[in-house]
Amino acid sequence: MDAVAEIERLVSWLRDRLGEARAQGFVYGLSGGIDSAVVGALTERAAPGANLAIIMPCHSQRVDIDDAHLVARSLGLNAKEIDLSPVFDLLVSQAALGDSQGSRDLASANLKARLRMATLYLHANRRNALVSGTGNRSELTVGYFTKYGDGGCDLLPIGHLVKAQVRAVAAVLGVPERIIVKAPTAGLWPGQTDESEMGITYEALDRYILTGEGPAAVVERIQAMNRASDHKRKPPPVPDWHAL
DSSP states (O other), X not given: OXXXXXXXXXXXXXXXXXXXXXXXXXXXXXXSSHHHHHHHHHHHHHSTTOOEEEEOOSSOOHHHHHHHHHHHHHXXXXXXXXXXXXXXXXXXXXXXXXTOOSXXXXXXXXXXXXXXXXXXXXXXXXXTEEXXXXXXXXXXXXXXXXXXXXXXXXXXXXXXXXXXHHHHHHHHHTOOHHHHHSOOOOOSXXXXXXXXXXXXXHHHHHHHHHHSOOOHHHHHHHXXXXXXXXXXXXXXXXXXXXXO
């Protein structure tokens, strides 16, 4: 992949999406990871000064918040921090969800992602902007995203790039080296990483996506995850129409 040419193509693609929607810019979540950093850099090239990056800690690790601010400073992004922890705590309390399974409760983790989605759309609606998702092809393939959470967006500008390709694009865009080399994590709990959660490496996942090859056990796991998450990649099913 020619990263320079791909960046030019994506910037043009983003501008076309703005024109079609008659929108003024983009709103996206800035997590401190490589994917959101790349989306931030691309959208800023497509619509300079018209975008908003929102950093949304929710009982998050301080290092991730600091990395998000590092990305914003390094790439010249307009960023705003909104702490969702109090809203999350109130909702969990009011919904009588106090019987969670501890720090690794995926239901609570999904709730955090959905609160972030709602926050992004609030600001996007007010700004006449599009919500840009930050998911990549590797995550989308195995369903490593929250339905109606980080999967809730208007467009996915890097949804066709596997993780290795995202890294190549990031290097050209000037994303800080610290962000490029850090272990990808959703920040679900201390020490959590994408690869440990998925049970496969991005290298193996990317290889399978691009070539269809890999160790039998890895291929079987990827295919099983893809089947199990198929509902995440499709709109809600509707019964076939018939005369009533």
